[in-house]
Amino acid sequence: MSVIQIQSLTKYYGKTLALDDVDLTVEDGEVFGFIGPNGAGKTTTLRILLGLLRKNAGHVSVLGADPWRDAVALHRRLAYVPGDVSLWPNLSGGEVIDLLGRLRGGFDQSRRDELVERFKFDPTKPCRTYSTGNRQKVALIAAFVSDVELFILDEPTLGLDPLMEAVFRDCVTEVKQAGKTVLLSSHILAEVEALCDRISIINEGAIVESGTLAELRHLTRISVSVETAHPVTGLNELPGVHNIRVDGARAHFTVDAGSINRVMEHLTPFDVRALTSAPPTLEDLFLHHYELQTGESAR
Amino acid sequence: MKVGEFSGTGVLIRLILRRDRLLLPIWIAVPPLFVILVASAFVSLYPTAASQQTIAAQIVNGPGLVALLGPVSAPTIGGLAAWRSGIFAAVIVAGANALTVIRHTRTDEETGRYELLGSGAVGRRAPLSASLVVTLGADLAIAALVTVGLVAFGLPVAGSVALGLSFAAVGWTFAAIAGVAAQLAESAGVARGIAAAIFVLFYVLRAVGDANEQSGQSWLSWMSPLGWMRLVEPFASERWGVFALFFGAVIVLIAMAYALSSRRDVGAGILRPRLGPARASPRLRSPLALAWRLHRRTMLAWAAMFAIYGVMVGYLAKTTADLLAANPQLANLFAHFGGASAYTDALFTLSLTFLGWIAAAYAITATLRLQSEEVERRVDHVLATAVSRLRWATSDLTLMVIGSAVVLAAFGLSAGLTYGLSAGNVGYELPRIVVATLAYLPAVWVLGGIAMAFYGIIPRFALLSWGVLGAFIGLEIVGETLQVSQSILDISPFAHVPAVLVSGVSVMPLVSLALVALALIIAGLIGFQCRSIG
Numbered sequence: 001m002s003v004i005q006i007q008s009l010t011k012y013y014g015k016t017l018a019l020d021d022v023d024l025t026v027e028d029g030e031v032f033g034f035i036g037p038n039g040a041g042k043t044t045t046l047r048i049l050l051g052l053l054r055k056n057a058g059h060v061s062v063l064g065a066d067p068w069r070d071a072v073a074l075h076r077r078l079a080y081v082p083g084d085v086s087l088w089p090n091l092s093g094g095e096v097i098d099l100l101g102r103l104r105g106g107f108d109q110s111r112r113d114e115l116v117e118r119f120k121f122d123p124t125k126p127c128r129t130y131s132t133g134n135r136q137k138v139a140l141i142a143a144f145v146s147d148v149e150l151f152i153l154d155e156p157t158l159g160l161d162p163l164m165e166a167v168f169r170d171c172v173t174e175v176k177q178a179g180k181t182v183l184l185s186s187h188i189l190a191e192v193e194a195l196c197d198r199i200s201i202i203n204e205g206a207i208v209e210s211g212t213l214a215e216l217r218h219l220t221r222i223s224v225s226v227e228t229a230h231p232v233t234g235l236n237e238l239p240g241v242h243n244i245r246v247d248g249a250r251a252h253f254t255v256d257a258g259s260i261n262r263v264m265e266h267l268t269p270f271d272v273r274a275l276t277s278a279p280p281t282l283e284d285l286f287l288h289h290y291e292l293q294t295g296e297s298a299r
Numbered sequence: 300m301k302v303g304e305f306s307g308t309g310v311l312i313r314l315i316l317r318r319d320r321l322l323l324p325i326w327i328a329v330p331p332l333f334v335i336l337v338a339s340a341f342v343s344l345y346p347t348a349a350s351q352q353t354i355a356a357q358i359v360n361g362p363g364l365v366a367l368l369g370p371v372s373a374p375t376i377g378g379l380a381a382w383r384s385g386i387f388a389a390v391i392v393a394g395a396n397a398l399t400v401i402r403h404t405r406t407d408e409e410t411g412r413y414e415l416l417g418s419g420a421v422g423r424r425a426p427l428s429a430s431l432v433v434t435l436g437a438d439l440a441i442a443a444l445v446t447v448g449l450v451a452f453g454l455p456v457a458g459s460v461a462l463g464l465s466f467a468a469v470g471w472t473f474a475a476i477a478g479v480a481a482q483l484a485e486s487a488g489v490a491r492g493i494a495a496a497i498f499v500l501f502y503v504l505r506a507v508g509d510a511n512e513q514s515g516q517s518w519l520s521w522m523s524p525l526g527w528m529r530l531v532e533p534f535a536s537e538r539w540g541v542f543a544l545f546f547g548a549v550i551v552l553i554a555m556a557y558a559l560s561s562r563r564d565v566g567a568g569i570l571r572p573r574l575g576p577a578r579a580s581p582r583l584r585s586p587l588a589l590a591w592r593l594h595r596r597t598m599l600a601w602a603a604m605f606a607i608y609g610v611m612v613g614y615l616a617k618t619t620a621d622l623l624a625a626n627p628q629l630a631n632l633f634a635h636f637g638g639a640s641a642y643t644d645a646l647f648t649l650s651l652t653f654l655g656w657i658a659a660a661y662a663i664t665a666t667l668r669l670q671s672e673e674v675e676r677r678v679d680h681v682l683a684t685a686v687s688r689l690r691w692a693t694s695d696l697t698l699m700v701i702g703s704a705v706v707l708a709a710f711g712l713s714a715g716l717t718y719g720l721s722a723g724n725v726g727y728e729l730p731r732i733v734v735a736t737l738a739y740l741p742a743v744w745v746l747g748g749i750a751m752a753f754y755g756i757i758p759r760f761a762l763l764s765w766g767v768l769g770a771f772i773g774l775e776i777v778g779e780t781l782q783v784s785q786s787i788l789d790i791s792p793f794a795h796v797p798a799v800l801v802s803g804v805s806v807m808p809l810v811s812l813a814l815v816a817l818a819l820i821i822a823g824l825i826g827f828q829c830r831s832i833g
Contacts, residue, residue, distance in 0.1 A: 050683050052832040072687045080683035086676045088593060089486060092575025095583060096680075102584040103684035124574040128409065128486060139680070 001064070003028050003150055003181040004049065009058035011044055011205075018044045020205045022058070026183055026198075031176050033196030034185040041205040042185040043083050046154050049183075050080055063150060076105045079143035083154035083185070085135040087127035093138045094123030100142040107145040115141045118167050132159030144171050151175060151182045157191060169195060189279065221254040222277050224263070229271035238266055249273075304561075307421030311429035315403050319433075326395035327437050330388040330466055331444035336777075338380035338452055351375060358382070366510035366615045367650070369529040377454045377534030381462050386502075389525055392441065392470040396434045397477035397494040403430040405481035405490045427478055427560055431553065438470035458534030465528045468545035472524045473498070475552035482559035492600065499604060501525045506611055510618060524548065586686050586694040594665060594695070598702045601661050602709040605654070609710040612650045613717025616643040620722060644800040647714070647732060655739040655793055656772050658707050662747035663764045665699035670754050670761045673833060682832065692827055696751060696820060703743045711736030735799035741812035742792040746771075748819030755823030758830075 004026035011019040019041050026032040036042050047053045049062050051071035060067060065074045087096055097116075101107035116123055119137045127135070136159050143151060151172075157165050172182055172195050186192050192199060193213065201209040221242065226232065232251045235244050240259030245252045255263050267275075316323070345351045355374035358364050371382045404426050407413040413426060445463030450456055473494065480493040505526040508519030520526030524545065531541045582588055620643055669692060672678045681691055715732035719725035750764035771791040778788045788794050792815070795808040 047679075047833070050679075052679060052682060054829075054831045071682070072685050075683055076685040078683075080679070082676060082679045082683075084676060087680075088589075088677060089488075090596075091592065092577070094577040095575060095579040098579035099583050099589060100680055100684060102579075103586070103681060103686050105685050123577045126573075126575050142680075 001028055002026065003063060004032075004183060005059070005061045006045070006049075007059040009045070009048065009060060010056045011041075011048060011053065012056050018205050019048075022202070022205070022207055024200055024207065024210075026181060028181055029176070029179050030197040031172060031182040031184060031195050033192035033199040034183060034202065035187060035189065035192050035199060036185075036202035037187060040202045042202060043154055044205075045202070046080075046083075046152055046183070046185060049152060050075075077148050078150040078152060079104065079146045079148045081136075081139045081143045081151075081153045081156045083158070085132075085139045087130070087135055087138060089126065089128035091127055092124055093121065093127060093130060093134070096127060096138050097123065097142045097145065101145050104146050104148070108147065112141065112145045115144055115171075118170075119164060133161060133164065136160055137164070140168060140171070144175070149180055151180060153182065154185045155187065156184070157186070157188065165191070221256055222260065222279055223252070223254045224275065224277045225250065225252050226267060226272060227274040228267065229273060232267065232270050234266065235263075238262060304422040304424040305428055307416070307425040308428045308432070311403075311416070311421065311425050312432055315399075315429055315433045318403075319399065322399075323433075323437060326391065327440050327444070329391055330384075330441050331448050331463075333387060333391075334380055334384045334445055334462070335448045335452060337384045338376055338449065338454070341376050341379045341383070345376075345379070348375075351379065355379065364646070364649075365512075366506040366611070369505070369509050370512065372529065372532040372535035375534055377449070377458045377462075380449075380454075381458070381533045382529075385465075385529055386525070388466050389469045389528060390498075392438065392466050393473035393498055396438065396470045396474040397480075397498075398491065399434050399437075400427075400430045400474050400477040401481050401487050401490045401494070403433075404478070405484065406487040409485075409487050424557060424560060427481070427556060431474055431478060434474040435471055438467035438474070441470065442467035455534060457537050461531050461533035461537045461539070464542065465531045465533060468542060468549075469524055469528050471549045472545060472552070475549045475556065478556035479552055479559065482556055482563065498525075499607065503607065503611060505529075506615075510615060586681060586691045587697065589681070590668075590694040590698050593668065594698045594702060597664070598698070598705060601702075601706045605658075605706045605710040606713040608650075608654070609713030609715075610717045612647065612710075613714040613719075614721070616646055616714075616718045617721040641801075643718075647735065647800055648798050650714075651736060651739060652775065652793070654707070654710055654736070655742060655796065656768070656775075658703055658739060658743045659746035659768055659771075661706055662699055662703045662743050663750045663768060665702050666696065666747045666750035667754065667761055667764065669695050669751075670758060673758070676833065678832060688828055689824065692751075692755075692824060696747070699747045700744060703747065704737070704740055707736050707740055707743070708733065731800060734804060738799050738804070738809060739793075739796055741809050741816060742796050744816035745792040745812055745819065748816040748823070751823035752819045752826070753823070754827070755830075756826030 002025050004024065006022055006024040009019055009022040009024075010017075022041070022045060024034075024045070034042055034045070044053065048055050048060060049067055051067040051069075051074070054068065062074055063077055067074055087093075091099075094116075097112065101112070115121075119141060121134065121137045121141065125134075127138070130138070136156065140156060143153070157168055160168060169191075172184070175182060182195075184192065184195060196213070198212050199210070200207050223243075227250050229249070231249060232246060235241050235246070235251065235253060238259065239262075240256035241253050241263060242256075243252075243254045341351075345354055352374045355371045355378065358371050368382060368386050372378045407416070407426060416426070442460075442463035445466060446456075446459045449459035449462065476497055477490065477494045480490040480497075481487075484490040484493060501523040502525055504519050504523040508517050508521070508523070508526055509529070511517070512520075520530060527541050527544050530538065532538055583592065669678075672695075678691065682688060711733035712729075714736070715729035716725065718732065719728035722728065746764070746768055749767050750761065753764050754761045771793055774783070774788055774791045775793055777783055778794075792812055795812055797803070797805045797808055
């Protein structure tokens with residue numbers, strides 16, 4: 001059974017189109033990555049799934065229920081971490097964790113103590129004194145203490161340091177092993193690659209790519225900049241090399257992960273002086289998509 | 300002190316002017332407009348010198364009014380206008396100055412906006428300096444407008460200048476007090492609380508000092524900037540020397556604020572916040588319990604203020620009654636108005652009018668907590684759990700309804716007890732004063748209902764609730780002095796509150812007001828159920 005089903009979802013803010021005919025399905029027991037740049041419509045989609053926002057058109061079902069109509073019954077079965085965590089300034093972090101856990105319908109005390117320990121969190125401070133990362137911890141602990149079927153996480157690692165990000169990844173892996181479903185929105189490709197079974201990419205309110213990591217293999221191309229003694233030639237004859245730009249002694253291109261060895265062999269005779277490589281940023285991907293779209297419509 | 304600590308002040312001044320481009324002109328314009336309105340009302344009510352003498356004598360001989368508003372410096376239009384507008388202008392000017400300074404210093408630090416500025420070429424003293432320059436300048440503009448307005452109205456120049464400057468001086472004092480408070484407290488809320496408590500303290504000092512001037516306690520008024528304000532005696536002796544007190548206080552306070560600001564870290568205060576509990580108490584398990592946690596401090600602070608005001612009014616009523624008993628001639632004068640008891644009843648009724656407005660402000664604040672929870676996205680946490688919108692909103696509304704009753708009861712009880720005990724007839728006075736106070740409750744709820752209707756249906760305009768309250772107060776003040784059709788005055792819920800002490804309880808208007816409040820709340824709740832959050 002699909003845990004989340006979204007069909008032709010459309011949402012306007014006044015006259016601005018925020019979501020344009022979005023389709024998305026999250027299956028039971030999977031970790032689903034929802035990625036896109038800032039303002040793409042991730043948070044809007046999640047808040048519709050929680051019944052906080054009204055949709056203009058389309059069909060939405062969460063755990064078989066209508067999130068607008070059956071909000072209360074549904075919310076007993078899910079936990080949510082908002083993107084921009086704002087807390088009550090005069091409550092302590094520990095109080096907020098307990099309160100939210102109780103409002104959701106109860107939680108396991110020992111699980112709470114364990115999470116407070118793992119996230120190295122001081123629950124006694126008033127919330128106004130917490131940094132962004134610590135506010136994020138409050139929301140994460142409050143979510144993971146609950147024994148629910150679905151976790152909806154909106155950019156949950158914002159402000160966490162690398163150590164805490166690792167703890168977060170462990171938590172997601174644990175709930176996945178326990179058979180729960182996770183919808184993870186993010187703009188950090190590496191995080192999504194490490195955790196998610198399937199991915200949807202949203203840009204400007206529309207889904208531009210969907211599939212498993214294997215299906216989206218071409219998204220994991222590595223971009224390479226190389227400086228050589230002699231100008232590089234013949235790159236375009238190599239399989240798996242794309243977007244070639246040669247500029248005198250410098251060459252820039254992207255290469256499929258499987259073809260990197262062949263490319264290295266090809267480059268060595270030109271006497272490599274310097275070489276940098278990096279996975280493509282989301283911006284590169286969207287730029288790429290944007291170019292494709294405008295190219296097609298121009299034709 | 301290095302020059303670099305002030306760098307960027309000019310840029311910050313322009314930033315404040317840009318952010319407050321709507322608020323600033325409003326609070327600059329209100330005091331001058333009010334003074335001119337009051338002066339013109341007195342001209343139409345008491346056109347002759349003889350009638351001005353009579354009313355001034357009546358006011359001065361009733362210590363209740365003297366305590367509430369101060370003595371009349373001169374039995375002329377200028378003196379009467381200065382008397383009637385002084386305290387009101389002080390509330391507006393002191394409040395606006397303190398809120399502006401705190402908003403552009405501590406609030407910016409608390410929300411982290413200051414980090415953005417502080418990382419640029421902005422000295423650590425620049426935000427305080429910029430907010431002081433803007434407020435001090437705005438106060439000068441008020442002084443200038445009051446002077447020009449009153450001189451154009453035909454009042455003496457020296458008195459007009461003295462009155463305008465006294466408004467400005469109170470403003471400066473509270474800008475400087477807020478500057479200190481903003482250094483002490485780590486949160487803007489606590490800083491505002493400190494400034495408000497100091498205002499109340501100064502008001503009480505002045506009230507007790509002014510009321511007991513004959514018995515030689517006027518030194519109390521000299522302890523309070525609100526006392527200095529009337530000790531300037533505009534339109535009478537114009538004691539310019541009093542301004543030296545203001546200047547001295549302002550300079551000392553500003554020096555204190557700067558000294559404190561260089562002893563602390565950005566974001567920290569001098570008063571350290573306490574740690575909270577690591578676990579929530581077992582009672583913190585419902586939206587109502589959360590609402591109580593968020594409301595309780597404000598509610599108790601308001602109740603305490605109302606109780607202090609009650610003690611003061613009760614005490615004044617007793618003093619008045621004594622004075623009338625000791626002075627048969629004066630008692631004869633008041634016999635024309637229905638005797639001594641009628642005079643104390645009239646004093647209570649007048650105090651209750653102010654109280655109703657302030658309690659309505661409480662109801663609006665309590666209701667609009669819903670909006671700030673939504674704007675700051677905290678409601679998302681709660682509504683994403685098994686809590687329905689209706690349950691969340693009604694929790695806060697429950698506390699608005701109960702809280703309004705609590706603050707009004709605090710006044711009624713303390714005023715009734717103080718007056719009843721000192722006059723020796725608690726059994727008679729306490730219940731009727733409490734009932735007279737609680738008669739304002741349905742009207743206060745109507746304002747809460749208006750705020751809820753705005754918030755539920757058109758949340759963008761929720762702050763208009765304050766405009767509606769302002770309009771109702773305006774109707775009351777104008778209706779008191781000018782000829783306005785009763786059907787227009789009846790728009791205000793306060794117009795329907797029975798004056799219990801004067802004319803007894805009437806149930807129908809109370810029930811109708813409560814029903815109006817309920818209808819407004821239900822309309823707001825229906826709107827809230829149907830709309831998007833955030």
